[in-house]
Amino acid sequence: MSRQLSTSLIHARQAAAPTYEASQPGVFRASTLYFADSAEWRAWKAAPHARPAYGTSGTPTTMALEQRIAGVEGASHAVLCPSGMSAIALVYQVALLPGDELLVPVNVYPSNRQFVLHELMRRGVLVRTYDPTDLATLEFSEHTRLVWAEIPAALTFEMPDLPALCARAHAHGALVALDTTWSAGVACAGFDFDIDFAVQSLSKFAAGTSEVIMGAVATKDAVLDEALRIGRRRHGLNVSPMDAATVIAGLQTLPLRYRTQDASARHLCAFLAGQPEIAQVLHPALESCPGHEYWRRDCRAAAGLLSVVLRPDIHAAWCDRFIDGLQLFRIGFGWGGSTSLVMPYDVDEVARLDDTPGQLLRLAIGLEEVGDLQADLAGAFAAARGA
Numbered sequence: 001m002s003r004q005l006s007t008s009l010i011h012a013r014q015a016a017a018p019t020y021e022a023s024q025p026g027v028f029r030a031s032t033l034y035f036a037d038s039a040e041w042r043a044w045k046a047a048p049h050a051r052p053a054y055g056t057s058g059t060p061t062t063m064a065l066e067q068r069i070a071g072v073e074g075a076s077h078a079v080l081c082p083s084g085m086s087a088i089a090l091v092y093q094v095a096l097l098p099g100d101e102l103l104v105p106v107n108v109y110p111s112n113r114q115f116v117l118h119e120l121m122r123r124g125v126l127v128r129t130y131d132p133t134d135l136a137t138l139e140f141s142e143h144t145r146l147v148w149a150e151i152p153a154a155l156t157f158e159m160p161d162l163p164a165l166c167a168r169a170h171a172h173g174a175l176v177a178l179d180t181t182w183s184a185g186v187a188c189a190g191f192d193f194d195i196d197f198a199v200q201s202l203s204k205f206a207a208g209t210s211e212v213i214m215g216a217v218a219t220k221d222a223v224l225d226e227a228l229r230i231g232r233r234r235h236g237l238n239v240s241p242m243d244a245a246t247v248i249a250g251l252q253t254l255p256l257r258y259r260t261q262d263a264s265a266r267h268l269c270a271f272l273a274g275q276p277e278i279a280q281v282l283h284p285a286l287e288s289c290p291g292h293e294y295w296r297r298d299c300r301a302a303a304g305l306l307s308v309v310l311r312p313d314i315h316a317a318w319c320d321r322f323i324d325g326l327q328l329f330r331i332g333f334g335w336g337g338s339t340s341l342v343m344p345y346d347v348d349e350v351a352r353l354d355d356t357p358g359q360l361l362r363l364a365i366g367l368e369e370v371g372d373l374q375a376d377l378a379g380a381f382a383a384a385r386g387a
């Protein structure tokens with residue numbers, strides 16, 4: 001039967017999957033997947049997990065990334081989510097029911113805190129905060145279901161004693177979720193610790209190019225993995241295979257980028273500590289940083305992130321002159337890319353565990369030459385002082 005062009009173009013059959021290999025798995029894009037015949041359709045109805053039937057189950061590209069993230073975290077399973085925040089929300093969704101209790105660090109990542117305050121508490125989850133540098137503040141009850149943890153704290157970099165935290169949580173029958181965005185599997189893997197969920201924003205180090213928003217939850221437990229997959233499908237959380245391919249490419253250079261940024265950040269910590277306007281440099285490799293001994297014990301590297309606390313008499317106007325005097329550091333939130341970033345936080349925006357007053361500046365070190373970054377900082381100090 002001869003067919004019209006539109007029909008023959010639509011029904012052109014695809015060659016079988018190629019057997020050659022390339023450095024990238026390729027991008028497989030699909031919403032609908034076909035069943036070859038009614039026997040295959042009926043077989044799928046009898047065992048729906050045996051094969052994907054629709055794009056919401058993922059595609060070969062997203063599944064390839066899930067496997068890699070599971071490997072990065074020392075887990076056996078991982079599910080991708082459209083952002084780090086949606087990965088955090090999915091863990092809460094899977095782990096908590098009304099009446100359950102959740103323990104979160106008092107200085108938890110700000111957007112996580114917003115989710116807990118505005119989404120979980122009004123749905124009947126009881127939330128208690130704890131000081132990650134003092135595990136005696138963990139208040140368990142028979143209803144405690146989940147302990148959230150971060151290594152290290154998001155803006156102030158205190159390191160908790162994670163093995164002790166996990167032991168206590170499990171002794172009370174609670175699950176442990178760890179935000180691994182900072183460690184990214186390089187400083188340590190999530191499952192170096194006895195946790196239940198490793199939650200990572202892939203928007204940061206894994207993608208590494210500041211052009212993708214994505215997150216992942218990794219587990220070692222098939223039952224939790226199944227619950228995450230069902231929850232993800234019911235919420236309709238999906239990831240573009242194009243973005244997944246970008247992250248897969250990013251992972252190939254992740255350790256190199258991470259270690260370069262680590263070395264530059266530590267070099268700049270020393271420079272910044274010598275500046276008179278700076279009261280304190282916060283970075284877990286510094287002995288003065290709370291939990292430094294746990295960082296030394298548990299981590300092989302540190303992310304290229306640090307904060308400085310300005311002397312209390314240094315005001316916002318000085319800070320703005322300093323920031324505007326920078327040429328290489330851009331003002332922005334989403335660290336982990338090639339470009340160095342700076343972000344000021346007002347005193348009352350940051351939950352500080354100590355009561356040192358003073359504005360905080362968070363620096364994310366990119367991949368520029370460290371000497372150029374130091375010269376840029378020195379130029380900004382001169383500009384801020386000269387006014």
Ligand SMILES: *Cc1c(COP(=O)(O)O)cnc(C)c1O
Pocket residue numbers: 083084085086109111154179181182201202203204213214215
């Ligand atoms: C960025 C970030 C998140 C949220 O990730 P998104 O991909 O931006 O939604 C969660 N935790 C930490 C520590 C982060 O830095």
